[in-house]
Amino acid sequence: MHDVTYTYPEAEQPALVDVQLQVPEGAWVLLQGPTGSGKSTLLKCLTGACPEFYGGRLAGRVTVAGFDTAAWSPAQRAAAIGYVAQDPEAVAVYDVVEREVAFALENLGVPRSEMAWRVAEALEMVGLSAHARDSVETLSGGARQRLALAGALVHQPRVLLLDEPASQLDPVAADELLDCLQRLHQDFGLTLLIAEHRLDALYPRVDTVAYLEAGRIRKTAPPQEMAEWLREERPDQVPLLARLFPEHAPVLTVHAVRQRLAEAVSPRPTAAAEAAEAAEAAAPRSATDAAGFAGAEPIRTERVRVHYRGARDAALDRLTATIARNRLTAVIGPNGSGKTTLLRVLAGLQPPDGGRVVWPGRAGGRLRVGYLPQKPSDLFSQLTIRDELAYGLELQGVPRRDAAARVADAALRFDLTSQMERSPRDVSGGEQVRVAIASLWLTSPDILLLDEPTRGLDAAQKRGLGEMLAGLEGVTVVLVTHDLEFVAEHAGQVLFLYRGEVVLSGAPKQVFDKALAFAPLFARAFRGVDPSVHCLSDAVRAGWGR
Amino acid sequence: MGLSPVGSEHGEGLMSGWSGRHRYRRKARETHPVTWLVAMAAWVWAVYRLQSLSALAAYAALGVGLQALLNRDPLGRRVLMRALSAAFAAAAMVALFALVSALFADGGRVWWRGPHIPGLGTLQLTSSGVALGLSRALRIWGLLLGVAAWASHVRPDDVTVWLGRRFARAGLTLAMIFTFLPTVRREYQRLGEYVRTRTGLDAIRSRRARLRAMGVILQALLANALERSWILAESMYVRGYSAQGRSRYRQTRWSAVDAVFAGALAAALAAALTAALVARSSSAGGVAEHPTVQGAVSVFLWCILCGLGVVARVGGRDA
Numbered sequence: 130m131h132d133v134t135y136t137y138p139e140a141e142q143p144a145l146v147d148v149q150l151q152v153p154e155g156a157w158v159l160l161q162g163p164t165g166s167g168k169s170t171l172l173k174c175l176t177g178a179c180p181e182f183y184g185g186r187l188a189g190r191v192t193v194a195g196f197d198t199a200a201w202s203p204a205q206r207a208a209a210i211g212y213v214a215q216d217p218e219a220v221a222v223y224d225v226v227e228r229e230v231a232f233a234l235e236n237l238g239v240p241r242s243e244m245a246w247r248v249a250e251a252l253e254m255v256g257l258s259a260h261a262r263d264s265v266e267t268l269s270g271g272a273r274q275r276l277a278l279a280g281a282l283v284h285q286p287r288v289l290l291l292d293e294p295a296s297q298l299d300p301v302a303a304d305e306l307l308d309c310l311q312r313l314h315q316d317f318g319l320t321l322l323i324a325e326h327r328l329d330a331l332y333p334r335v336d337t338v339a340y341l342e343a344g345r346i347r348k349t350a351p352p353q354e355m356a357e358w359l360r361e362e363r364p365d366q367v368p369l370l371a372r373l374f375p376e377h378a379p380v381l382t383v384h385a386v387r388q389r390l391a392e393a394v395s396p397r398p399t400a401a402a403e404a405a406e407a408a409e410a411a412a413p414r415s416a417t418d419a420a421g422f423a424g425a426e427p428i429r430t431e432r433v434r435v436h437y438r439g440a441r442d443a444a445l446d447r448l449t450a451t452i453a454r455n456r457l458t459a460v461i462g463p464n465g466s467g468k469t470t471l472l473r474v475l476a477g478l479q480p481p482d483g484g485r486v487v488w489p490g491r492a493g494g495r496l497r498v499g500y501l502p503q504k505p506s507d508l509f510s511q512l513t514i515r516d517e518l519a520y521g522l523e524l525q526g527v528p529r530r531d532a533a534a535r536v537a538d539a540a541l542r543f544d545l546t547s548q549m550e551r552s553p554r555d556v557s558g559g560e561q562v563r564v565a566i567a568s569l570w571l572t573s574p575d576i577l578l579l580d581e582p583t584r585g586l587d588a589a590q591k592r593g594l595g596e597m598l599a600g601l602e603g604v605t606v607v608l609v610t611h612d613l614e615f616v617a618e619h620a621g622q623v624l625f626l627y628r629g630e631v632v633l634s635g636a637p638k639q640v641f642d643k644a645l646a647f648a649p650l651f652a653r654a655f656r657g658v659d660p661s662v663h664c665l666s667d668a669v670r671a672g673w674g675r
Numbered sequence: 676m677g678l679s680p681v682g683s684e685h686g687e688g689l690m691s692g693w694s695g696r697h698r699y700r701r702k703a704r705e706t707h708p709v710t711w712l713v714a715m716a717a718w719v720w721a722v723y724r725l726q727s728l729s730a731l732a733a734y735a736a737l738g739v740g741l742q743a744l745l746n747r748d749p750l751g752r753r754v755l756m757r758a759l760s761a762a763f764a765a766a767a768m769v770a771l772f773a774l775v776s777a778l779f780a781d782g783g784r785v786w787w788r789g790p791h792i793p794g795l796g797t798l799q800l801t802s803s804g805v806a807l808g809l810s811r812a813l814r815i816w817g818l819l820l821g822v823a824a825w826a827s828h829v830r831p832d833d834v835t836v837w838l839g840r841r842f843a844r845a846g847l848t849l850a851m852i853f854t855f856l857p858t859v860r861r862e863y864q865r866l867g868e869y870v871r872t873r874t875g876l877d878a879i880r881s882r883r884a885r886l887r888a889m890g891v892i893l894q895a896l897l898a899n900a901l902e903r904s905w906i907l908a909e910s911m912y913v914r915g916y917s918a919q920g921r922s923r924y925r926q927t928r929w930s931a932v933d934a935v936f937a938g939a940l941a942a943a944l945a946a947a948l949t950a951a952l953v954a955r956s957s958s959a960g961g962v963a964e965h966p967t968v969q970g971a972v973s974v975f976l977w978c979i980l981c982g983l984g985v986v987a988r989v990g991g992r993d994a
Contacts, residue, residue: 176913207915219903220910222847224831224854231924236915238922248924262705264830266857280914478868500872506902508869510894520891524874524884554898569873 133189135170135179144170146344148189152322152337154287157314159331160324161355161366162341164557164587168324171341172290175322177206194287204237211281211289215296215585217273226268227252227261230279237284251283254317255309269464271302275309282313289313291323295330296558296585299464299611303327307334326587328368329650332356332381340366352381364675365589369614369650369665375675386654425454426489428475428496428576428605434483435470435629444470446629447484452622454489457598457606459616459637461647462626468609471626472578475607476500499569501579505561509553514545514564517553521572535571543567543597559590563597570601577601579608583615595619613649617641617664638663707933708833715825717940722818724947728806731813738820739765745824765820769812777801777808832926843921851907862899866892 130150136143145167152158160168173179177198180187191198193209201209211233214220223229230248239247252258255275260268268276274294281289291310295303307327311334313319325331332338338355340348340363348358356371356379364372370386371379380386429452435445445467452458452475460468473479474486476498488496502508511517518539522532540546543563548556553564562582569577577598583591595618598606610616616623616637623640625633625647633640641652641663648656648663655662661671668674725731743758778789779796783803791797831853838846870888 178909178913182909182912202918203912204915204918207913207918210913212910212913214906214910216906219906221854222851222907222911224850225926228832228924228926232911232916233914235921235924236918238918238920241922241925244922244924476868476872478872498872500869502865502869507866507895507899508873510891510898521873524887524891526884554902572873 130171130174131190131192133171133174133187133191135174135188136186137170137179138184140185142344144344145174148344148346150339150346150349152288152320154194154320155314155318156337157310157321157335158323159328159335159338159352160322160341161328161338163366163589164559166341167344168341169292170344172212172292172322172324175288175290176210176212177201177203207233208237208284209287211284211286213274213277213281213289213291213294215293217270217277217297220277221265221273224264224266226257226263226265226276229265229276230283232280233284239284247283247285251279254282254313255279269302271298271305274298274302274306278306278309282319288320288322291321291325293325293585294323295325295327299581300613301464301611304330307331310334326585328366328588329370329381332368332371353379356381360675365592369588370654372665373654373668373674383650383654387658390655390658427454428452428489429487430471430474430484431487432484433471433474433481433486435467435474435479436482443482443629445474445481448626448630449484450624450631450634452605452607452624454605455603456621457608457619458622458624459620460607460609460624460626461611461613461616466626467629468626469580470629472500472580472607472609475576476578496575497573499566499572499574499577501562501565501569501577501582503580503584505565505582506554508565508568509561512552513550514553514556515540515549517564518545518568518571521568525572539567539571542600543570557590558585559587559593562586562590562594566597570604574604576605576607579606579610581610581612582608583610583612591615613641613647614651614664617649617652618666705927707927707929707937708829708836709929710933710937711825711829711833712837713937713940715822717944718821718825719818720944720947722814722821724951725814726810728810728813731810731817735765735769735813735817735820736762738817738824741824742820745828761820765816769809769816772815773805773808773812775808776811777804780804780807782807835923836926840921840923843923859896859900863892863896866895866899 130148133145133148134143135145148167148171150158150171160171162168170179173183174187174191175193175198179185181203187199198206198209221229222232227248230251231244234244234247248261249258252261255278257272257275257279260272265273265276274297278291278294295306298306307330310321310323314321314334323331323335332352335352337349338352339346340355340359342363348355350358356367359367360371360375360379367379368381370381370383373380373386374389377389380389430448430450432447432449433445434443434447436443448467448471450471460471462468470479474481478500509517511520515536518536519532522535523529527535540549543566545560545563545567548560548564553561556564566577566579566582582594586594591612595615598608598619608620620637623634623637624631625640625644633643641648642660645653651665651668652663655668655673659671659673662668662673665674721734725734739758739761742761743754777800778798781799781801781804783801783806785799785801786805787800789798831850834850834853835843835846838849867888870892874884874888
């Protein structure tokens, strides 16, 4: 990209400003930056969607292999560039997997005799050969994203662009996808540009990182050098592991952290260790401590059973759990273990086939529940954030004047005052979560149920979400998540589900001391060295990081 | 080489010729979409042409059979149980329809005479009325059962094959609509749940509040649909959809079974049509409402229709 400046139609400010980026053939480049920094727009300029599809003004030149893409027809661009979007569910055209993969070939007019082997190769590359005749609808989220990848690879493009391809996936599926990309990069020499927030997973894999901010590329460097620069210039954007050992070169993998610990390059400072032990002793981190259970009567599920019609196994199988009030309980476990079903039972959306949920009494009736779905925008129906916040109150019959005052209060509390006249669907992912939680909070819930609220959020947004949830006094939060770093950092109690029952529970420390695969990065890195470290704040407290 | 699991998908049992009936499920061969289209045409045509009560009863029974064979059962019941369940439901509907239809028909011996209903006439049960009602009921329910089984079995992508290369873009649009509709239905249900929890499960009591909630769901549904359409359109553009000179991927091969089956159906249709035209030209100008299928053609047709069930079972998609 040579001095590319792009402005969306009717926008006052350009989304990209003087972008200069050179990607050598066969390189893997990570586009990093806060939400709204222009990563997606940069990729859209490369695909030609900006300005051909979106309109707007583009200055500068985009070239692929020395050819100016502006002079290319859409077919020529499609032949040279493969593109994978964020949401795999929204981009499927056909119903059958192999037909969906062949879509680009059909568009490019590839002869029928050439199609079959190309489709077979693309499916094999992403590990979906066994699903060639399946319906796209029957695939899991991870498999659907790999299908999108196969669809982008089938015509053997020179460059593959990926716009937050793992943002809608759980960590297991995301790792599978990134492994797949690594193979494509290493074994087939494909040139890759990826915009993504999973920095810890990508830093060890990519060749180069380009950091964007406000539409400009601030720095382009290899991962190690970039991590060092970020530590000095943008500390909130540093990958988690690179925050350790601040006096030394950044480490990017769990293996490297363990090696450094073994070599005792950075022995644990005695004063810091003492402070850490004192802080640990003082911290109310145990779910079984007095604060959770004695302060307010807990919510209990007793032998709850849910069996969906036609399913072989029960989604919840005599699940018994105690959920502490007024704190954050995280529900973790593999896919299909019954996490979302438990949330639906607590929300009252799924009546149990057996057992019961014991709700503590509340003055004036049963507990009020707020439910945040995986996609917060599903809750939005109004044109502005102000109307969106007011909607729930109006439906509850709150007088308009009172509603306006409460909406203003919520806007202040959730830091939405400057966004009130914007559409809730146009703001960033983190802001959408904030709007959704604010609108639920306005209806005075006693218990807030959140389904994968950190999906697609960058590090700063996750931290903001954690602080916001911690600030909800008197509200019990139950969240289903695969984000174990978030759980270790913010949860007070963890329920580990497997095949519809709770197989492990307790405070994060208790659970993550035992679990291996279901443990956050820091717990894995410090296992056997410093058992007090489970998350970044633990590491900072113990003097390992900054 | 790739990421697929190592080892045969078929398993050693199948490869060595031993299927182990209860342990291995037969991998179904795909029936060509054109065969399905011809089969549907034959089914619809048959309902128009069949006249005798016994033939219509057999036709409806075959419809029940197709339902049991082709439809996935959410309760996971065996075919016989599914057939019995479908038969009971169909029998109840046929009886109800036949009774209503018979009550307003004239002719034949009067068995029972009821009150006069202004605008509709006198209620009565007559011998020919019952026969007519029953034939109408069997005809309509046989048709519906067959069409329902067929519709649940064909895939949205089949539309693109039916409309061919000449109408490829129209076919794709239709296929996408058919794929889109179940998504919208699921989303409607999901959004309804969110609105219920957001406003309190018991809060929506008044009709006005319910209407308002419905409006909200529809608004959100529309916004989601527009958002999804935009993303899809961009994805199609980036994958070269606007380019000229499309080709088409061959999803299902035309097989010998398809050729025999579709050819036989087409021959039966042609033969019956010829027979009808001959009967029409030999009659003195009057055309019966439902001209009867005669002799060998009728037998041939019935063989084909029964074959439909067998082929669907053997060659269907995860039948």
